[in-house]
Amino acid sequence: MDNITKFFDPKTVAVIGASRNPNKIGHIILSNFVDGFKGKIFPINPKIDKVLRHKCYPGISSVKEKIDLAVIAVPAPVVPDVLEECGKNGVKACIIVSGGFRESGKIELEKKMEKIVKKYKTRVIGPNCIGIYDPYSGVDTIFNPRYKLERTEKGSISFISQSGATMSVIMDWMAMRKYKTSKLVSYGNAIDVDEADLVEHFANDKKTKVICLYVEGVNKGRKLMKSMKKVSKKKPIVAMKAGVTEAGKGAALSHTGSLAGHSDVYHAAFKQSGVLLASDLEQMFDFARVLSTQPSPAGKRVQIITDGGGFGVISTDWLIKNGMEIAEMGESNRKRIRKLAPVHASVEGVIDLTGDATSGMYKECIEASLDDENVDIVFVVALFQPPMLTSDLVEILIEETARKKKPIIVVSAGGSYTDVLKKSLEENGVPCFSYPKGAADAAKCLYNYSKIKYS
Amino acid sequence: MDNITKFFDPKTVAVIGASRNPNKIGHIILSNFVDGFKGKIFPINPKIDKVLRHKCYPGISSVKEKIDLAVIAVPAPVVPDVLEECGKNGVKACIIVSGGFRESGKIELEKKMEKIVKKYKTRVIGPNCIGIYDPYSGVDTIFNPRYKLERTEKGSISFISQSGATMSVIMDWMAMRKYKTSKLVSYGNAIDVDEADLVEHFANDKKTKVICLYVEGVNKGRKLMKSMKKVSKKKPIVAMKAGVTEAGKGAALSHTGSLAGHSDVYHAAFKQSGVLLASDLEQMFDFARVLSTQPSPAGKRVQIITDGGGFGVISTDWLIKNGMEIAEMGESNRKRIRKLAPVHASVEGVIDLTGDATSGMYKECIEASLDDENVDIVFVVALFQPPMLTSDLVEILIEETARKKKPIIVVSAGGSYTDVLKKSLEENGVPCFSYPKGAADAAKCLYNYSKIKYS
Numbered sequence: 007m008d009n010i011t012k013f014f015d016p017k018t019v020a021v022i023g024a025s026r027n028p029n030k031i032g033h034i035i036l037s038n039f040v041d042g043f044k045g046k047i048f049p050i051n052p053k054i055d056k057v058l059r060h061k062c063y064p065g066i067s068s069v070k071e072k073i074d075l076a077v078i079a080v081p082a083p084v085v086p087d088v089l090e091e092c093g094k095n096g097v098k099a100c101i102i103v104s105g106g107f108r109e110s111g112k113i114e115l116e117k118k119m120e121k122i123v124k125k126y127k128t129r130v131i132g133p134n135c136i137g138i139y140d141p142y143s144g145v146d147t148i149f150n151p152r153y154k155l156e157r158t159e160k161g162s163i164s165f166i167s168q169s170g171a172t173m174s175v176i177m178d179w180m181a182m183r184k185y186k187t188s189k190l191v192s193y194g195n196a197i198d199v200d201e202a203d204l205v206e207h208f209a210n211d212k213k214t215k216v217i218c219l220y221v222e223g224v225n226k227g228r229k230l231m232k233s234m235k236k237v238s239k240k241k242p243i244v245a246m247k248a249g250v251t252e253a254g255k256g257a258a259l260s261h262t263g264s265l266a267g268h269s270d271v272y273h274a275a276f277k278q279s280g281v282l283l284a285s286d287l288e289q290m291f292d293f294a295r296v297l298s299t300q301p302s303p304a305g306k307r308v309q310i311i312t313d314g315g316g317f318g319v320i321s322t323d324w325l326i327k328n329g330m331e332i333a334e335m336g337e338s339n340r341k342r343i344r345k346l347a348p349v350h351a352s353v354e355g356v357i358d359l360t361g362d363a364t365s366g367m368y369k370e371c372i373e374a375s376l377d378d379e380n381v382d383i384v385f386v387v388a389l390f391q392p393p394m395l396t397s398d399l400v401e402i403l404i405e406e407t408a409r410k411k412k413p414i415i416v417v418s419a420g421g422s423y424t425d426v427l428k429k430s431l432e433e434n435g436v437p438c439f440s441y442p443k444g445a446a447d448a449a450k451c452l453y454n455y456s457k458i459k460y461s
Numbered sequence: 462m463d464n465i466t467k468f469f470d471p472k473t474v475a476v477i478g479a480s481r482n483p484n485k486i487g488h489i490i491l492s493n494f495v496d497g498f499k500g501k502i503f504p505i506n507p508k509i510d511k512v513l514r515h516k517c518y519p520g521i522s523s524v525k526e527k528i529d530l531a532v533i534a535v536p537a538p539v540v541p542d543v544l545e546e547c548g549k550n551g552v553k554a555c556i557i558v559s560g561g562f563r564e565s566g567k568i569e570l571e572k573k574m575e576k577i578v579k580k581y582k583t584r585v586i587g588p589n590c591i592g593i594y595d596p597y598s599g600v601d602t603i604f605n606p607r608y609k610l611e612r613t614e615k616g617s618i619s620f621i622s623q624s625g626a627t628m629s630v631i632m633d634w635m636a637m638r639k640y641k642t643s644k645l646v647s648y649g650n651a652i653d654v655d656e657a658d659l660v661e662h663f664a665n666d667k668k669t670k671v672i673c674l675y676v677e678g679v680n681k682g683r684k685l686m687k688s689m690k691k692v693s694k695k696k697p698i699v700a701m702k703a704g705v706t707e708a709g710k711g712a713a714l715s716h717t718g719s720l721a722g723h724s725d726v727y728h729a730a731f732k733q734s735g736v737l738l739a740s741d742l743e744q745m746f747d748f749a750r751v752l753s754t755q756p757s758p759a760g761k762r763v764q765i766i767t768d769g770g771g772f773g774v775i776s777t778d779w780l781i782k783n784g785m786e787i788a789e790m791g792e793s794n795r796k797r798i799r800k801l802a803p804v805h806a807s808v809e810g811v812i813d814l815t816g817d818a819t820s821g822m823y824k825e826c827i828e829a830s831l832d833d834e835n836v837d838i839v840f841v842v843a844l845f846q847p848p849m850l851t852s853d854l855v856e857i858l859i860e861e862t863a864r865k866k867k868p869i870i871v872v873s874a875g876g877s878y879t880d881v882l883k884k885s886l887e888e889n890g891v892p893c894f895s896y897p898k899g900a901a902d903a904a905k906c907l908y909n910y911s912k913i914k915y916s
Binding site: 149182251256443 | 484561565604609626627629633634636677707709712741742775778781805810844845874880897898
C-alpha cells in the first residue's frame with residue numbers, strides 16, 4: 007500500500023469547513039460523505055456544534071480518532087494554518103478544494119504550503135481542484151449538486167485530470183450513458199501529488215483496468231514519462247493533450263497558469279511511453295470502454311455483421327482507413343451462416359443479414375466469428391428497428407461478450423427504444439457506439455494496445 | 462409545381478397491398494396514413510373488404526376518385542401489373558417499397574417496369590426502398606413500428622438516401638435528440654426518380670433549408686452534378702459518400718448492386734458543385750442543424766465564451782485546426798464584460814467565466830459578442846453543472862439566437878439534467894453539441910458555406 011491509498015480508501019474523514027448553508031461547498035461535500043461513505047465522518051467548524059446530524063468539532067486536534075483523509079474547504083488565506091494542524095495531528099492525506107492560489111497570482115501562499123507538506127510528509131491533492139470521486143469507497147468531494155451532476159457506478163476506468171470542470175462534466179456525461187468508472191481525480195495546482203503519482207498508484211490498483219489522462223500542461227515531464235513507460239505494458243494508458251495549437255496554449259495558460267508546451271513533444275513522449283493518444287474527450291472514453299471490457303485481439307482482421315447495408319459500407323470504410331482488415335471467414339463457417347441467413351443476405355466479407363435479420367441469425371454469425379481462426383475482432387452493427395429483430399439480441403450480445411474469447415464491439419444507432427437497449431449493453435460490459443467511426447477507432451485502439459502490450 | 466410534389470403533398474393516397482395482419486408491411490404503412498395523413502386514404506386488396514375502419518377496394522380502377530399517390534407493397538412479381546393499372550388509371554406518383562428486383566438479380570423485371578413508367582409518365586420512387594417521411598403532410602411509408610423507430614417533428618432539413626435502413630435509423634436517432642426535419646426520402650433502386658430529381662425538387666421546396674445527401678453509388682453522375690451546381694448557391698447541400706475504400710466499395714456493390722466509383726472523383730465533383738462534404742452521418746446532421754438554423758457569418762473570427770477552462774482550451778484547439786480564428790473583441794466591449802465577470806475570470810481572447818458563472822454574465826458576454834465588430838461567430842460553452850448557473854440560460858440562448866444577428870453555436874456536455882436543457886435548445890433552433898470538436902467542425906462548415914454562397 008502506497009501513501010496515496012488513503013485518499014481513495016480512508017476509514018475516517020474530516021471535512022474542514024463543514025457548513026450548514028446548503029449552497030456552500032463545505033456543505034455539499036459533507037452531504038456527499040453522509041450519503042455514500044461507509045467510514046466515520048468528522049465535520050470541522052468552530053462556529054457550529056452540529057451539522058447534518060453529525061457532531062461538529064472545532065478543529066482536527068479535538069478529534070480523538072486518527073484521521074485518514076481531511077477535505078479542506080476553507081478560504082485560501084486560512085489554508086496553511088489548517089494544513090499545519092493536519093500535519094501536527096498526523097493526518098496522512100489532504101484534499102484542498104479551495105481556490106485562490108497560484109492561478110490567482112498567490113504564489114507565496116502556495117510555497118508556504120509546500121513547506122508544510124514537506125515538514126509533515128502529508129500527501130496533498132490540490133489546491134484549486136475538485137478532488138476525488140470513488141464509487142467503491144464513497145469518497146466524493148465534488149461540489150456540484152447531484153441533480154445537476156450524476157455520479158457514475160462502479161467500474162474499472164480511472165481518470166486523471168488537472169481540470170475540475172472537465173473531470174466532473176465527463177463524469178456526468180458518462181453516468182447518463184451507463185459508462186462505469188473506478189477512480190476519478192482532479193488534482194488542480196498539484197503542490198504535491200501529480201499525474202505521475204496517480205498513474206503509478208492506479209497501476210497497482212486492482213479496481214483500475216484502464217488509466218485515462220487529460221493534460222493541459224505538465225510540470226514534471228520526465229517523471230511522468232518514466233511512470234507511463236513503466237505502467238503502459240501492464241495497463242493501458244489513454245491520454246489527451248489539450249492546448250495543442252498556439253492559441254490553445256494561450257487559453258491553457260490563462261486557465262491553469264501552466265505552460266502547455268509543444269504538442270509534438272508531448273505526442274512523441276506519449277508514443278514512446280506506450281501511451282494511446284485520444285484526439286478528444288469523447289474518443290478517450292470510447293477507447294477506455296473497449297480497453298476495460300474486451301480481451302486483446304490476436305490480429306487486425308475484423309468480421310462485420312450488420313442488418314443495415316449502408317452501415318456495413320461505412321464501417322468497412324472506417325476500418326480500412328484505420329489500417330484494419332476485413333476478415334475472410336473459412337468456408338465451413340460461411341456455410342453454417344448461409345444455412346440460416348435470409349436468401350438475399352450477403353455472407354462474403356461483410357455479413358449483411360438485411361432488415362430480415364433475427365436475433366437467432368446474429369447469434370449464429372457471432373459464434374461462427376468467435377470460432378473462426380480468420381477472425382480477430384467481431385464488429386456487430388445491430389440496428390434494432392427492423393420488425394423481426396427482437397430485443398433478446400441484447401442478452402445474446404452480453405453472453406457472447408462475457409465469454410471473452412475475442413473482442414466484440416457493437417454499433418447501434420437510433421432513438422429512445424435503441425437507447426434503452428444500448429444502456430443495457432453498456433451496463434453489462436458490451437461497448438456500444440452510435441456510429442461506425444467511433445467503433446472503428448476503438449477497434450484500432452484495441453489492436454494498437456495489443457501491440458504495445460506484447461512488444 | 463413539378464411532378465415530384467405529388468409524392469410529398471397528395472390529397473388522395475392508395476395503399477396497394479393493404480393488410481389486416483399487423484406484421485405485414487402493407488398494414489404498417491396503412492396505419493401510418495390512418496394515424497397522420499389528413500387527405501383521403503384508399504386501401505387496396507381484393508381479398509378483404511375493410512381494414513383499419515376503412516373500406517377496402519379490389520383495385521385502383523374501382524376507386525372513383527383520382528389517386529395522387531399510390532404506395533405499392535405487393536410481392537415483386539405482381540408489381541408490373543399493379544404499376545400498369547396505376548398508369549392506366551392516371552395515378553401520377555407511385556412509391557414501390559417491395560424488394561426483390563435488381564438487387565436480387567431480377568433485372569428483367571425492373572426493365573419491364575421502366576417501360577411502363579415511360580408509357581404512362583408515372584413518376585416512381587423505388588423499388589426496394591423505404592420511401593418517404595414528411596411530417597408536414599403525414600406521408601409516411603416507413604414500415605418499422607413506431608415504438609422502435611420514432612418520427613421527427615417539422616423542421617427544415619431534408620435528407621436523400623438510397624439506403625432505407627440508413628434513412629430510417631437516422632430519423633430515429635434525430636427524433637430522440639429533437640432535431641427536426643422536412644422531407645426524408647429513401648429512393649432504393651431508382652428506376653425513375655433519382656438523387657438529382659430530388660435535389661432539384663428540394664431546391665424549390667419552401668420547407669427545405671438544407672439538403673442532405675447520402676450516396677453509395679450514383680448512376681447518372683453528370684445529371685446529379687448539374688443539379689447540385691445549380692442548387693448549391695441557393696441552398697446548402699451536405700453530402701456524404703460511403704464506399705470510399707476498395708473494401709467499402711465491395712460492400713456497397715453487394716448492398717445495392719451499384720458501383721461505388723472512385724471516391725476522389727466523387728469528392729472532386731462534390732467540391733466543384735459547391736457541395737459541403739461530411740465524413741460521417743453524425744457530422745452530416747451536425748452541419749445541417751447549424752446551416753438550417755443559423756445566419757451566414759461575415760468571417761471566421763470566433764468568440765468563445767465558457768465556464769470550463771478545459772473546454773475553452775479544447776475548443777480553441779479545434780477551431781484553429783479547422784482554420785478559424787479566435788476573435789479579439791474591442792476594448793469597450795471587453796470593459797463591459799470585465800465589470801460583470803468574476804474577478805478571477807479571463808476576458809482576453811477566450812472568455813472564461815469559470816465555475817462562478819451566472820446566466821446574467823453569459824447574457825452580457827453574448828450580447829457584447831453580437832455587438833462587437835470583431836466577432837463573426839459566437840461559440841458558447843455552457844456547462845450547466847456549476848451551482849450558481851441557473852437553467853434560464855436556456856431562454857437567454859434561445860432569445861439571442863432568435864435575433865439571427867450572428868451565428869450562435871452551443872457546446873454542453875453532461876448527463877440527464879443537461880440533456881433536458883439541450884433538447885430544449887435544439888427544439889428552439891439553437892444547435893447544441895456535446896463536445897467541442899463537433900461544434901468547431903460545424904462552425905467551419907458554416908463559414909465554408911458563406912464562401913460558397915457569395916462566391
